[in-house]
Amino acid sequence: MRTQVAIIGAGPAGLLLSHLLAQGGVASVVLETRSEEYVAARIRAGILEHSSVELLEKAGLGDRIRTEGDHHRGIYLQWPGERHHLDFVNLAGRSVWVYGQTEVQKDLIAARRAGGQEIHYEVSDVAVHDDHVTFTDASGQSHRLDADAIAGCDGSFGPSRNAVAAAEKYEKIYPYSWLGILADVAPSTDELIYAWHPDGFALHSMRSATVSRLYLQVPNGTDPQSWSDDRIWEALATRLGHGQNGWKLTPGPITDKSVLPMRSYVQTPMRQGNLFLAGDAAHIVPPTGAKGLNLAIADVALLSKALIDKIKNRDPRKADSYSDDAQRRVWRCTHFSWWMTTMLHTSGDPFDAQLQLSQLKWVANSEAGATGLAENYAGLPIGY
Incomplete structure (x- = not known):
C-alpha cells in the first residue's frame, strides 16, 4: 500500500488532518485500533475555542456547531458566598461554544465518508518506521503502508509517541482526580460554573439543553461506584452553592459515572524524521482550562499546512519549524491549564486556600x- 500521508488515529485530530489535507490536494490513509462506533462514542471535551470554531467553519465543518451548539460569552467563577460572571466577549472580543467531542467526531466522520477517505478500523500491531507503517487489519492480514510522511494522532497510548526516540518528556501528576457524571436533566446554569469550595472543586458544565455534565474533585484512585447518586448530588449542591442568592441545582437521572486523573504532559520535539505528532500523542493537559481538543485542532491546523507545502509544493520550511511553532501554543495552554487547576482545587493546606481565594478575588474584580x-480560555489565535 502507498499514500502521501499515513495518519495513525481516527479521532478528531486524525480525521481533521485528513480532511484538511484532502482540501489541499494531499492524499492520506487513516489507521485506527478501535472500532468506528467506539471512537464516535468517546465522551471527552465539550468546549470549542473561538479559533477552533473559525477553523472548522472555514473547512466546511461548522454548520451543526452554529445550529446545534450552545454559544457562551463567558463563565462563572465562584467561591462560598460569591459568584462572578466573566464576559469573554467584552473582555477579549472572543467567545466559546459548547459542542461535545462526540458531535465534532460525527461531523468529521460524515465529511470523510463523503470525501471517500480510506480508514482502516480495528487494526493491530501498528509499528512506525521512518517511511512506512506496518499493521494487521481486522481480518488478520498484515500490511505495509508506505508514505511520504506519517502523522501520529493516536493519543497517549498509541505507538507514535514512543517512536520519537530522543524526546524530552515533562510531566506533572496532580494529587486529585475528577468524578464526572452525565445526567439527563436540563442544565441549572446558562454558562459553566467553576466553583472553589473547602470540600473540593466542582464544575457545572453541559452537553445540550437536556443533558448536564458535572464534575467533583475526588482523591486519586477513587472508584466511581463508591459514590451513590444521592451522595453525588448532595456534594454538587454543597460545592456549587445550592440556595445561594436563590440559585438551585436541579438533580436528575445519572447515566454515566467516571473518574478522570489529572496530569500535564509535554513531549518535545513533536517530530522525528518523517513522523509528526499532533494532539494527545505529544501533550496532555488537565481539563480545567478546556484546552485538550482545542490544542489538537491547533496542532493539526499547523501540520496540515506544513505537510501540504512539504509534499505538494516541495517546500519543507513549515515542516521543519512545525514542532517549535506548535509548542509555543502548547506551553502557553499547559501553563493556563495548570494555573486554572491549582487556583481551583483544594489541597487541604489552609495557607494554600487563602492564596487561592486571594487569586480568585483578584481575577473576578480586576479587569486585567x-x-x-x-x-486564554476563549483561545489565542492559531499559530500563536
Whole structure:
C-alpha cells in the first residue's frame, strides 16, 4: 500500500488532518485500533475555542456547531458566598461554544465518508518506521503502508509517541482526580460554573439543553461506584452553592459515572524524521482550562499546512519549524491549564486556600486579571 500521508488515529485530530489535507490536494490513509462506533462514542471535551470554531467553519465543518451548539460569552467563577460572571466577549472580543467531542467526531466522520477517505478500523500491531507503517487489519492480514510522511494522532497510548526516540518528556501528576457524571436533566446554569469550595472543586458544565455534565474533585484512585447518586448530588449542591442568592441545582437521572486523573504532559520535539505528532500523542493537559481538543485542532491546523507545502509544493520550511511553532501554543495552554487547576482545587493546606481565594478575588474584580483569563480560555489565535 502507498499514500502521501499515513495518519495513525481516527479521532478528531486524525480525521481533521485528513480532511484538511484532502482540501489541499494531499492524499492520506487513516489507521485506527478501535472500532468506528467506539471512537464516535468517546465522551471527552465539550468546549470549542473561538479559533477552533473559525477553523472548522472555514473547512466546511461548522454548520451543526452554529445550529446545534450552545454559544457562551463567558463563565462563572465562584467561591462560598460569591459568584462572578466573566464576559469573554467584552473582555477579549472572543467567545466559546459548547459542542461535545462526540458531535465534532460525527461531523468529521460524515465529511470523510463523503470525501471517500480510506480508514482502516480495528487494526493491530501498528509499528512506525521512518517511511512506512506496518499493521494487521481486522481480518488478520498484515500490511505495509508506505508514505511520504506519517502523522501520529493516536493519543497517549498509541505507538507514535514512543517512536520519537530522543524526546524530552515533562510531566506533572496532580494529587486529585475528577468524578464526572452525565445526567439527563436540563442544565441549572446558562454558562459553566467553576466553583472553589473547602470540600473540593466542582464544575457545572453541559452537553445540550437536556443533558448536564458535572464534575467533583475526588482523591486519586477513587472508584466511581463508591459514590451513590444521592451522595453525588448532595456534594454538587454543597460545592456549587445550592440556595445561594436563590440559585438551585436541579438533580436528575445519572447515566454515566467516571473518574478522570489529572496530569500535564509535554513531549518535545513533536517530530522525528518523517513522523509528526499532533494532539494527545505529544501533550496532555488537565481539563480545567478546556484546552485538550482545542490544542489538537491547533496542532493539526499547523501540520496540515506544513505537510501540504512539504509534499505538494516541495517546500519543507513549515515542516521543519512545525514542532517549535506548535509548542509555543502548547506551553502557553499547559501553563493556563495548570494555573486554572491549582487556583481551583483544594489541597487541604489552609495557607494554600487563602492564596487561592486571594487569586480568585483578584481575577473576578480586576479587569486585567479577568482579561488574562478570558484571552486564554476563549483561545489565542492559531499559530500563536
